[in-house]
Amino acid sequence: MSNASMDxxxxxxxxxxxxxxxxxxxxxxxxVAFILGLMILWELVTAFSGVPTYLFPPLIGxxxxxxxxxxxxxxxxxxxxFQRIVxxxxxxxxxxxxxxxxxxxxxxxxxxxxxxxTLIARNWYVRQTIGSMVLSLQSLPSICWLPFALIWxxxxxxxxxxxxVLGALFAxxxxxxxxxxxxxxxxxxxGRVLGAKRLALAKDVLFFAALPELLGGLKVGWTFAWRALxxxxxxxxxxxGIGAQLQVGRDFNDMALMFASVITILAIGLLVDLLIFGTxxxxxxxxxxxxx
Amino acid sequence: xxxxxxxxxxxxxxxxxGGMGRVQALSPTTFNIQSGEFFSIIGPSxxxxxxxxxxxxxxxxxxxxxxLVDGVEVKEPGPDRAVVFQEHGLMPWMTVRHNVEYGLKxxxxxxxxxxxxxxxxxxxxxxxxxxxxxxHQLSGGMRQRVSIARALALEPRILxxxxxxxxxxxxTRDVLQDELQRIWEETRTTILFVTHHLSEAVYLSDxxxxxxxxxxxxxxxxxxxxxxxxxxTSNELSAFxxxxxxxxxxxxxxxxxxxxxxxxxxxNAIRQEDGIVMQGEGI
Ligand SMILES: Nc1ncnc2c1ncn2[C@@H]1O[C@H](COP(=O)(O)OP(=O)(O)O)[C@@H](O)[C@H]1O
Ligand SMILES: [Mg+2]
Numbered sequence: 032m033s034n035a036s037m038d039x040x041x042x043x044x045x046x047x048x049x050x051x052x053x054x055x056x057x058x059x060x061x062x063v064a065f066i067l068g069l070m071i072l073w074e075l076v077t078a079f080s081g082v083p084t085y086l087f088p089p090l091i092g093x094x095x096x097x098x099x100x101x102x103x104x105x106x107x108x109x110x111x112x113f114q115r116i117v118x119x120x121x122x123x124x125x126x127x128x129x130x131x132x133x134x135x136x137x138x139x140x141x142x143x144x145x146x147x148x149t150l151i152a153r154n155w156y157v158r159q160t161i162g163s164m165v166l167s168l169q170s171l172p173s174i175c176w177l178p179f180a181l182i183w184x185x186x187x188x189x190x191x192x193x194x195x196v197l198g199a200l201f202a203x204x205x206x207x208x209x210x211x212x213x214x215x216x217x218x219x220x221x222g223r224v225l226g227a228k229r230l231a232l233a234k235d236v237l238f239f240a241a242l243p244e245l246l247g248g249l250k251v252g253w254t255f256a257w258r259a260l261x262x263x264x265x266x267x268x269x270x271x272g273i274g275a276q277l278q279v280g281r282d283f284n285d286m287a288l289m290f291a292s293v294i295t296i297l298a299i300g301l302l303v304d305l306l307i308f309g310t311x312x313x314x315x316x317x318x319x320x321x322x323x
Numbered sequence: 324x325x326x327x328x329x330x331x332x333x334x335x336x337x338x339x340x341g342g343m344g345r346v347q348a349l350s351p352t353t354f355n356i357q358s359g360e361f362f363s364i365i366g367p368s369x370x371x372x373x374x375x376x377x378x379x380x381x382x383x384x385x386x387x388x389x390x391l392v393d394g395v396e397v398k399e400p401g402p403d404r405a406v407v408f409q410e411h412g413l414m415p416w417m418t419v420r421h422n423v424e425y426g427l428k429x430x431x432x433x434x435x436x437x438x439x440x441x442x443x444x445x446x447x448x449x450x451x452x453x454x455x456x457x458x459h460q461l462s463g464g465m466r467q468r469v470s471i472a473r474a475l476a477l478e479p480r481i482l483x484x485x486x487x488x489x490x491x492x493x494x495t496r497d498v499l500q501d502e503l504q505r506i507w508e509e510t511r512t513t514i515l516f517v518t519h520h521l522s523e524a525v526y527l528s529d530x531x532x533x534x535x536x537x538x539x540x541x542x543x544x545x546x547x548x549x550x551x552x553x554x555x556t557s558n559e560l561s562a563f564x565x566x567x568x569x570x571x572x573x574x575x576x577x578x579x580x581x582x583x584x585x586x587x588x589x590x591n592a593i594r595q596e597d598g599i600v601m602q603g604e605g606i
Contacts, residue, residue: 221412224380224400225426225477235425239416319415320459 088112088287109294112280112287121276126295128271129260132188136195137256144200144252145245148207149233162208165201173198173255174262191263191270198259199252206248210241243315250308254300261296273299326356326379326481326513331388333374348374350540351388354532356481356515361507363516363524365571366534366542367578372517374539376485379515380406392480402430405474409486411466413458413473420445420454423473430477444472447506464495468502475506481513488523497555500526504552521571525564526555533570536577543570 070090076082077089084092084107092105104110116122151162176197180190214237222236238245264274268282273295280288316322333349349371356362364372377383378390381400390397392404405426413422420441427437445451448468450461458466467487474482488496504527507514518524524531525547533542545567553560576589 215410217408217410217412218414220382220406220408221414223382224404224406225473226400226402226429231429236414239414242416318457320457 084108085284085286088290107287109287109290112285112291116276116288116291121271122295125271125273125276126299129264129273132192132195132260132272133256136192136260137199137253139192139196140199140203140252140256141249143196144203145207147200148204148248149211149237151204152208152211153233158208165204168197169201169205172262173259174266177263177266186267188270191260191267194263195256195259199256202255203248203252206251207241207245210244210248211237213244214240243312243319243321246308246312246315250304250312253303253308257296257300257303325358325391325393326515327389327391328352328354328375328379329389329391331375331378331385331390333371333378333383334386347538350538352539352541353388354541354544356513359511359513360530361514361516361528363518363528363531364534365518365521365524365531366539367536367571367575368519369537369578370534370574371537371539372519372534373485376406376483376515376517379481380404380483382406402426402477403480404483405477405479405481406483406485407467407470407474407487409489411458411463411470413466413469415458418455418457419450419461419469422458422469423476426473426477440476441472444476445469447475447509448472448502462495464491464499467491467499471503471506475510475512479512481515483515483517485517486519487516489519496523500555503527508551521567522555522564525560525567526553531567533567534574536574536581542574 073090074092077084077087077092078094080087084105089105089108091103091110092108093101093103094105095101104114113122116125147161147165150157151165152158173194177190177194180193180197184190184193218236218240219232222232227236260272261274261277264270264272265278268275268278273292277289277292277296280286280292313322330351330353331349332347332351334345334347336343337346338344352371352375364375366372374383378385379392379397381397381404384398397404413419414425417425420438423441423445424437427440432440442451442454445454448471450465450468450472453461453465453469458469461469467490471487488499491499500523503514507527516524516527528547530544530546532544534540535542547563549557549560549563572589579589580587
């Protein structure tokens with residue numbers, strides 16, 4: 032299936048066909064339309080299925096009450112929950128504290144994971160020893176480390192950050208190893224004959240040659256870090272955070288708040304992918320000539 | 324300047340039936356390349372041409388024997404020995420100019436000087452217009468020109484070229500052969516040129532070394548007795564190429580007979596020379 036259409040253009044009186052890629056705006060419009068469609072479906076289901084609001088709240092819930100008065104926003108709706116957490120500042124506070132933890136935990140994972148992955152790829156001994164263990168460590172859900180973290184570093188922020196690091200570092204190390212080992216040997220040969228020694232070869236040649244695949248690894252690492260953080264915050268609901276906010280919703284049987292929290296988590300994931308990783312990947316692919 | 328290969332041998336490890344086995348890529352090989360010479364190596368695939376070139380480049384070590392440049396044993400790569408590979412190996416994240424500058428930067432040259440030098444050599448390969456383009460915006464032939472400029476910019480004492488035109492289409496290859504002849508006459512750099520095209524080797528070289536089927540050894544070294552610049556279409560060149568042709572075909576047929584089904588016969592029915600024993604692969 033092709034997503035490119037053909038446009039006819041007149042050149043010196045003759046009609047020629049030109050391959051026409053869909054514009055970024057068309058892609059954006061389709062995404063928005065899809066999400067709007069889902070939201071409408073949600074409204075219809077909650078309005079007509081008879082499921083009680085405390086189990087499955089409407090997004091907005093417009094209705095006309097018995098006196099014939101029109102209400103746009105149902106007080107038990109997800110939108111009402113959003114209004115509440117926006118106006119009392121708790122959405123901003125929990126988003127900021129979640130992001131603060133992510134910033135530290137993810138940075139540590141990136142630096143540590145890239146370094147570890149490079150070592151595994153470049154050193155036979157490290158590969159045979161640590162390299163073989165990293166995969167099994169990665170298969171352990173990082174939330175399993177929380178009990179350890181709480182005892183090792185105490186009941187505090189650092190325990191959650193440690194869980195983020197353990198959730199993302201191994202995933203990033205594994206992708207980094209793959210990215211470096213997949214670098215075509217010609218770049219190493221060229222680098223060496225041009226006079227690059229170990230360090231120059233690593234930072235000028237291997238790093239950039241591995242970058243397109245490495246970015247994919249950093250993105251996967253980000254999702255692992257984000258998941259680990261949400262899980263840790265769910266358990267440690269006494270701290271501020273979006274995951275904690277979800278747990279608060281559960282404690283108060285506030286289904287609308289729970290949905291608002293999940294939507295926030297998804298929206299942040301989508302935005303980070305779109306704005307940060309999407310932009311970086313597009314820039315690299317264009318520069319490398321991997322896409323037009 | 325002189326280059327000496329002294330009884331150079333190379334073995335590789337290769338997984339075989341009973342664990343790792345050793346394969347001889349190169350029988351003891353001794354020859355010299357003179358200063359300013361255009362020296363070609365030709366032979367069937369797998370005969371050890373790239374191995375020889377990599378040993379001189381310092382990318383690999385001989386299993387026995389020595390490679391000497393001006394009497395000094397080659398231990399590692401160095402900017403006095405620039406290499407052009409069959410794959411251009413341009414870094415896709417660098418502009419054309421930065422690709423050419425990279426080796427100069429590693430050598431510690433100041434930014435202004437290396438930019439000038441890069442432009443000088445890009446002009447030599449007629450690509451100064453594309454200095455700020457990225458490799459993916461160039462055609463295959465243009466990329467190989469850049470990779471030649473990148474090697475020349477190091478102003479090496481010897482330029483090593485491993486089948487540099489083999490991945491190009493015939494027309495582009497033709498043009499680049501002429502360019503290489505001109506560049507060699509301008510710079511008078513010593514060139515070690517590996518190819519499997521006989522006419523290309525004869526057209527360009529002062530001497531051509533013909534190698535035997537693996538494990539490679541020297542079959543003959545012939546001097547091409549014509550002055551440069553040469554005409555590709557000249558009759559004496561064609562006659563010379565025809566004379567050498569059978570020498571190489573014999574070796575190519577030996578390789579083919581090993582690789583193909585037993586029912587394969589060389590076209591002109593002179594089967595392998597007596598005394599050549601079939602070698603088992605990967606023992
Ligand atoms: N790194 C290597 N490991 C194992 N065998 C190798 C390696 N490099 C080359 N060889 C073997 O050595 C022989 C000569 O290879 P090469 O020099 O590349 O041949 P040519 O360039 O003449 O085609 C071949 O049989 C090849 O398979
Ligand atoms: Mg070769």
